[in-house]
Amino acid sequence: MKTMNTRKFLLFSLLLAAALLSACRQEDKKIVAPGPVEVEVTTVRPQPVNLATELPGRTAAYRIAEVRPQVGGIIKKRMFTEGSEVKAGQLLYQIDPDTYQARFDSAKAAQAKAEALEHSARLKAERYRSLVQTKAVSEQDQVEMEANWKQTVADVAAAKASLDSAQINLEYTKVIAPISGRIGKSTVTEGALVTAEQATALSTIQQLDPLYVDLNQSSTDMLNLKKELSSGQTQNRNKAQSPVKVLFENGSEYGQTGALEFSDVTVNQTTGTVILRAIVANPGHELLPGMFVRARIDKGQRPNAILIPAASVSRNTKGQAVVLLVNKQSIVESRLIQTGQNMGEQVLVDGGLVEGEQVIVSGLQKIKPGVPVKALTVSASDGKQSSIGVPTSVAQAE
Numbered sequence: 352m353k354t355m356n357t358r359k360f361l362l363f364s365l366l367l368a369a370a371l372l373s374a375c376r377q378e379d380k381k382i383v384a385p386g387p388v389e390v391e392v393t394t395v396r397p398q399p400v401n402l403a404t405e406l407p408g409r410t411a412a413y414r415i416a417e418v419r420p421q422v423g424g425i426i427k428k429r430m431f432t433e434g435s436e437v438k439a440g441q442l443l444y445q446i447d448p449d450t451y452q453a454r455f456d457s458a459k460a461a462q463a464k465a466e467a468l469e470h471s472a473r474l475k476a477e478r479y480r481s482l483v484q485t486k487a488v489s490e491q492d493q494v495e496m497e498a499n500w501k502q503t504v505a506d507v508a509a510a511k512a513s514l515d516s517a518q519i520n521l522e523y524t525k526v527i528a529p530i531s532g533r534i535g536k537s538t539v540t541e542g543a544l545v546t547a548e549q550a551t552a553l554s555t556i557q558q559l560d561p562l563y564v565d566l567n568q569s570s571t572d573m574l575n576l577k578k579e580l581s582s583g584q585t586q587n588r589n590k591a592q593s594p595v596k597v598l599f600e601n602g603s604e605y606g607q608t609g610a611l612e613f614s615d616v617t618v619n620q621t622t623g624t625v626i627l628r629a630i631v632a633n634p635g636h637e638l639l640p641g642m643f644v645r646a647r648i649d650k651g652q653r654p655n656a657i658l659i660p661a662a663s664v665s666r667n668t669k670g671q672a673v674v675l676l677v678n679k680q681s682i683v684e685s686r687l688i689q690t691g692q693n694m695g696e697q698v699l700v701d702g703g704l705v706e707g708e709q710v711i712v713s714g715l716q717k718i719k720p721g722v723p724v725k726a727l728t729v730s731a732s733d734g735k736q737s738s739i740g741v742p743t744s745v746a747q748a749e
Contacts, residue, residue, distance in 0.1 A: 387725040391713035392677055393659065394728060395704050400656035402699075403647050404692070405598070406627065408566035412559060412640045413630075416530045417552035418443060420545045421523040422451065433536045437528045437556060444526035444553060446545065451524055455517040462510035469503035476500035532558035533636075557640060562633040564597060564609065566646050567624040573614075595629040597638070598645040607632045611648060657700040663712045664690065664698055674704075675711040675718065677726045683711070685720045 424446040431443050476496045483493040528534070535555045539545060545553065597605035609631030618625055629646060631638070638644075665673050672690045675683055688703030704710070709726055711718070718724055 387681065387723045388714065388717050389725045389727055390677070390683075390711050390715075390718060391729045392709040392711050392726045393663075395657055395659070395706055395708045395710060397655040397657055397706055399652055399654045400658065400694070400699070401652050402650040402656075402692070404568075404572070404650055405645050405647050406566040406568050407643070407645055408564050408627075408629075410638050410640055410642045410644060411563040411565055412532075412557035413561050413563055414530050414532065414558040416528075416532075416556045418526060418528070418534075418554045418556065419549060419552050420444070420446060420526055421547055422446060422520050423546040424448075424450070424524060424544070426539055426541055426543045426545060428541060429537055429539075431534055431537075433534065433554075435534060437531065437534045439528055439531045441528045442525055443528055443534070444539075446524040446526065448521060448524040451517065451521040455514070455521045458510070458514040458517040462507070462514045465503065465506040465510040469500070469507045472496075472500040472503040526553065528556055530556055530558055532556045559636050559639070560633040561630050562638050562640070563612075564595070564629040564631060564644060564646055566627040566629065566648075567622065568614075568627055569624050570618045571623075573625055593649045595631065595649075596647040597629075597631055598647065600643060605631070605637065605644075607634075609646075653699075657704055657706075658694065658697040659700055659704070659710050660712050661693060661696055661698045663710050663715070664688070665715075672703075675715060675720065677709045677711060677724055681723055681726065683718050683720050683722050683724055 426444055427447050428445045429443070430445065431437055431441070437443070476499070479488055479493040479496040482488045483490055533556070535557070537554050538551055539553055593611045595609040595611055597607070597609060599605065609629045612628045612630045614625055614627045627648075629648075659674065663674055667673050667687075672688050674686055674688055676686050678684050686703055689701040691699035691701045693699075709728070711724075711726075712729065714724075
């Protein structure tokens with residue numbers, strides 16, 4: 352009898368426990384009813400933005416002069432140090448001048464002889480002019496004497512020209528620097544034989560301050576910029592006066608600001624690019640010809656630009672840019688947009704968004720289009736975002 356009562360008690364306890372557990376589960380279902388997912392959004396606010404583009408390029412010397420001899424001879428002395436700075440007119444090489452000095456002296460003597468003969472012929476011609484009036488000489492003799500005098504005058508002019516040529520060649524034995532700049536290595540040493548107008552240069556001088564930076568811009572980018580200017584998206588600015596900042600290969604910025612000098616009028620058929628040439632001061636010779644650099648060129652200002660965090664933009668299977676928005680009913684919707692250049696951790700939007708729309712910037716992994724959400728507005732200048740050159744507007748909570 353006692354065993355029966357024990358069994359009834361245990362059965363009653365189990366039933367009571369099951370009833371209590373069922374009641375707890377129903378109570379839990381009432382308490383844990385899910386609500387809208389919280390997401391962080393930023394409100395689209397147009398703002399003025401200074402636009403810039405970075406282009407690859409190489410540096411080039413401002414002026415280059417190849418030093419060549421203009422007369423032949425033996426190099427007697429080299430008057431410069433390789434790799435040093437030279438000034439225009441500085442003596443670089445001395446060619447043996449002995450032969451040219453002898454030719455100069457000979458031409459000088461020939462001129463003196465011609466002048467002496469001209470002096471004698473002139474006096475005779477003057478005497479014949481007076482004698483012919485008294486019929487002491489015939490008119491034919493007087494004419495011949497005048498012709499002889501004029502011949503000696505021509506001989507003096509020829510002798511003078513020969514002397515000038517000899518003097519020029521004598522001066523050419525001193526090979527001087529045609530421009531100021533840094534001179535490279537010498538291809539000849541003392542004792543070498545050089546000839547006039549030889550193919551091999553004796554050395555090369557390059558002017559390094561200022562310096563050219565030759566940049567490559569695609570013809571497509573140039574056309575897009577012209578369209579932006581014509582449509583009013585970007586405020587017109589004289590591109591020939593755009594400032595240029597030079598960036599080294601390691602990303603560091605060169606201290607001097609250059610200026611865009613001109614753009615070529617021909618498109619390279621192989622690469623489809625146009626050459627832009629900038630000029631930049633180089634007083635410390637930090638830049639050397641042939642260096643690979645990048646240049647940041649100011650394109651102008653877009654007065655009503657839209658910037659959104661790059662983290663809020665994804666790509667669909669077609670590669671199109673997509674963002675998730677919170678509409679007025681607090682429902683998530685997907686939107687295709689057209690993106691422009693990246694600006695730090697933000698991206699420029701060329702189309703697809705209007706002022707006042709709320710773009711989801713955080714919590715994207717927890718939502719999908721069509722679900723209700725609770726939007727928490729964050730500042731567009733939050734630590735996750737940044738702007739270049741201009742302050743970003745702060746989104747206001749609605």
